[in-house]
Amino acid sequence: MIATQPVTARSGAKATRLAWLDALRGIGAMAVVAEHALPWLMPSLRPYWFSLGMYGVLVFFLVSGYIIPASLEKRGEVGAFWVSRVFRLYPLYLLVIALVLAMAFWVPVRQEVPRHPSAVAAHVSMLLDVVHTGALADPMWTLSYEMVFYLLVTALFVGGVHRRSGTLAIAFGVVAVAAGHRAIGVQIGVRFGDRSRRVQGAFQTRVRRVFGARVRGAPGHTGHPADERCRPMRGVRHTARHGSTQADGPHGPTRAHMVEADRAGA
Template identity: 75%
Template sequence: MSSAARPPVPSPVSTSRLAWLDALRGIGAMAVVVEHTLPWYLPSLRFYWFNPGVYGILVFFLVSGYIIPASLERRGDVRAFWISRFFRLYPLYLAVIAVMLALAWWVPVREAVVRDGSAVAAHATMLLDVVSVGGIADTMWTLSYEMVFYLVVTALFLTRGHERSGTLAMAFAAAAVVVGLLSSGALLQGGWLAYASGVIFVCGLACVVWGRFRTVAAVVLGVMAVTLLAMGSRVPWLGLAIVAVMFAGTAIYRWERGTGPLWPVAVTAALVAAAPVWAIMNGWWWVRADVWVTTTALAGATFAGAMALRGRRLPKVVVWLGLISYSLYLVHHPVLKYVVAITGDLRSRELAYQLAMTGLALVVTMVLSALAYRYIEKPLQAMGRRLSRRLAAPPPRGSAAAGAAARCPGRDPGWGFARSRL
């Protein structure tokens, strides 16, 4: 596409740009909540023409793909990137795990979580789904693909291969189609996989953060991540398709900035849409061709629509939902289980009672998510920023990161959020 057809490039610290990313996160989080609420609380209202949960996580992954590589490139510092990521993801994640374990006497941990040390190792790395270990909270499986993406992007950044986002998106999407035709599940299995990946993860990230053998360690981590993605995932084609979607988000960012074409995104979308059609393991209702294509198309349309409206004022409630979206994503599923444990099975109750319990569960979820953001996420993220600033080298004079910091020292443009909100 010609440069004349590109949308105007917004300032890296534009408030509206931050708002549209927040709004997308809020939409994605609420879609996942809807998907998990309807079967338990309002089964008569559940619909099957598209899957809100998959739609929501695809929106999330597009946002992550759009902003995470940009963050790393603008910072130019993998140490600061990983410190910030740790304080962004782990505090709430560990808190939710601790609460669910503490309440396991009341609502037992689900059977998909193995009862040995491999579960500890898999949860410690967040590489749950790519080592075929169930998460304590059902929604934690998607964090595996976030972590895989971070590892791959870090390796690409340090080896100067990070600008080929469109090619990478198409490659992962094509791999999803091929692997779906050949593999019905994980080729690498067993508890040893969680232990081995855990050791490599810890040792490799230690090298990346502290600077010893940094590039070699990053490449080893990236290779491990891709290997686990293709050979250790419960559903390999799906994992590869998810990473393709994330790199498509990066390709959109590069097109917006005028540094890459848009056509690889269209090719990636077509391949991702086709990935489950002939896949050996595609037994879920939501990967039927009509449902899958509708779901992926709606996710792409939502991202495109929000991007087109990024200069407009957006509803504050949607932006606020984006602000607490990580808490909302991790908290809602346990809350839904605990409310059902108190009320009993709601599926056969009268609609009025179902609606009342749904309202109660959603209010409790929103309140706890807001509190988790205020008292866990926000202060720990601030701590992470202070630590990363203390340990990070200043950006070279005249670099894009230095210029952005000078224009707006109160923001971190690479993360796509105001500092006060991270």
């Protein structure tokens, strides 16, 4: 009786931990569903200041980051780990591809999918987003980062780095926080930069309108286009009356200007 208690406690703790992970998966799934369904069903309830879909995807990534290394260490064999991953991911993945291709007779395949053998290789490897290839179904982009994570964890396991997983996790966490801080700062700078430029442009437009209206309302300015065309001739008459020798252009006064000056002098 005493010997069975620790085993029961460990199995209970394990069940609790897995239930906790399942709860997180459920939250992530509901967030993704809400992101895609609310714009169609209840647009007023969709928070446009917060991306529910991206939140759900990040929750799934965090769950994978917790469970995948533990699964690999538990199996202790890279081959068995990859066999389990293939049978977990590819059956549903291939079924979705088959359905999309079967429906291509009625619904054309997305234009982002290249009509080239390289697209087949990208879909087989699931590295669609990594090699910048459009997927048959848009949500497949998340599998690219899952596959990259599997490859990275496998490389760390083969190199024996997982034995120092605590130090490595802290280092990755620091780099992730620094990169996220940098990305957020750049995004905020771009947003505020665009807003500042818009405000500055609006201010300059308002200033031009105000001072332009004052110039148009000045004495001697009627606002008629002919009044604008008469400005150079007025300058010529002013020059002729006051005897100024300033040239009216890069090559001196034109013939029309000189005739107008003679008439004004007469």
